[in-house]
Amino acid sequence: MSDIHDEAYGAEDGYKHTGGTTDERTFEALPPPHGRGFAQTWWGQAWMKALEDTALDLGQLKAGRRLARAGAVGAVSVRPGRITAVVKDRDGTPHRSDVLLQELSPEEWDRFLAMAIERAGHIAALLDRDMPPHLVEDSAAAGIELLPAIGDLEPECDCDAWDHCGHTAALCYQVARLLDQDPFVLLLMRGRGERELLDELHERSVARAEAPEAGEEAEDGAPEGVSAAEAYAEGAILPPLPALPTLPPEPGLPPTLDTEAEPAPGLDVAAVEFLAAQAAAEAHRLLADALTPGHEQHAVEHELTTEEDAVRLAAAAPAPAIEARLAAASERGRDGLALAVQAWRYGGRAALQVLEEEWTPKEDALARARAALEAAWDEGERPQLRATRNRWTVIGSDVQLRHGQDGRWWPYRKERGRWTPAGPAAHDPATALAVASGRE
Incomplete structure (x- = not known):
């Protein structure tokens, strides 16, 4: 067993250089996962979904799940284009298993970096050592696939299987858990270590910030930029936007309606105060969402219907009299509203639709x-x-x-x-x- 392990990995854990600028990372063996799911984060689940969607042999996939769930995958070495681990059979027999993934070409990496620089949310997140999920969609739009497609994961195993076996499938499943720990593992597999990638991003962002502004004189004295008439016709040149606001730690307090003056006839003061408080909470949520990196790539949410909004408000546990009015407005009754509120608290509008809609999958x-x-x-x-x-x-x-x-x-x-x-x-x-x- 030790000979196989030494052949697979070499020296110590963590980052290490194996020549040139090639990074390698070694992750210690993970204990068997708790529960049924392997991955917890968006990146881990996205990798597992790509793996299962592109699998050609469900039998080997199941065998790999069993081995990975049993903790049969040893320390995993990750380097550009290859992941390696020793995977034990159920009888304890060790096998060196490798899975190869095509590295991005220099031209593809150039497009990836250019795409990241063009989007302020991506560059800020990456330099902060965060990988926003929308990086996958934006990379695909630039012609770069980060997650594997059919045929992208090429297996090599000393069990002499001609294609994927349970050992290589188990290794692929284990990668989902590694991506839970650090999504930059995916970029390393595609050819760039975290340090090298961040250095290139930093250099490009500095160069872009130091580039002459439109209208400044170039070194040869010739004016740069375009004429005002051309800029107006193009409509793409805008004045600098103000800095983004900072997110308050909590929603603001709505004005109090507890005054000496009597409320107008028919005005439910408690209901108005409740609505004001919920409006402040919703405004705080929307601002937090707008300040999230990559928010500009999200689709605009459709406006809630009256019935959906009544459920949203009821989920905030209003007073019984207000809850009764919401039950009437939603046309659900008290029991129906309570059930809808339970769904809303688990997943908002999507959960409410699953509760109330039955549909036939294509x-x-x-x-x-x-x-x-x-x-x-x-x-x-x-x-x-x-x-x-x-x-x-x-x-x-x-x-x-x-x-x-x-x-x-x-x-x-x-x-x-x-x-x-x-x-x-x-x-x-x-x-x-x-x-x-x-x-x-």
Whole structure:
């Protein structure tokens, strides 16, 4: 075992240079994961979804899940274009396993860096050692795929399998947990270590900041920029924007309505005070969202309907009289509003739609859902499910999975004869079902 480990890794853990500017990182072996899910963060879940969506052999994928879940993957070495680990069989036999991922070309890295520099949110986040999820979409728009596609993960294992085996699949699953720890691992696999990448970003951002402003004289004395008429016609040159505001630690206090003057007839002072407080809380939430790096890439949220907004307000636990008015406005009644509030607290508008809407998945969405269900459990462990449109009910049990139109799974439990939301959504159906069953 020690010979295989030495051959796979060499020297100490952490960053190390193996020649030139190539970085290598070695992560210690991780203990078996708790619960059903492997990954917790967006990056880990995105890697696992890409892995499962592009897998050609579900049998090897399941074998890899079993080995990774059992803690059979040893220390993992990550370097440009390759990940390596020693993976043990169930009988303890060790195998050196490698998975190769195509590095980005110098031209692709140049486009990636140019894209990051053009977006203030990305450059600020990366230099702060954070990887915003929208980096994947923006990179794809620039023609650069960060996550693996079909055929991108090339296996090598000393068990002599001609394609992916359980050992290489287990290694791929373990990468999802490494990305939970540090998403920069993905960029290292694609060819750039964190230090090298950040140095290049810093140099480019400094060079851009020091570049002459439009209208300044160039070194040869020729004016730079464009004429005012051309700029006006183009409409792309704007005056400098003011600095972004800082986020207050908490919502502001609305004005008090406790005055000596009597309220106008029909004015519910308590309801107005409640609405003012909720408006302040919503404004604080919107500002926090707007200040999040990459916010400009998000789609604009649709305005809430009257019925949805009544649920949002009811989720803030108003006084009983106000709650009764909200129940009437939402046309749900008290019990229906309480159920809607429970869903809202687990996932806002998306959770409310899953509670109230039943839909039939299209053929491609249904195929992905079935593949996720097949891969979520080991052979023989999957419960018997009865499918009705986008709902999968465990036969002989009071638990159910509901599939959202965004591909996530929502846990439900039957209480007092009514299906009730049991927790937030999960990308892994087994995780959601464990929540519905009360095992997590």
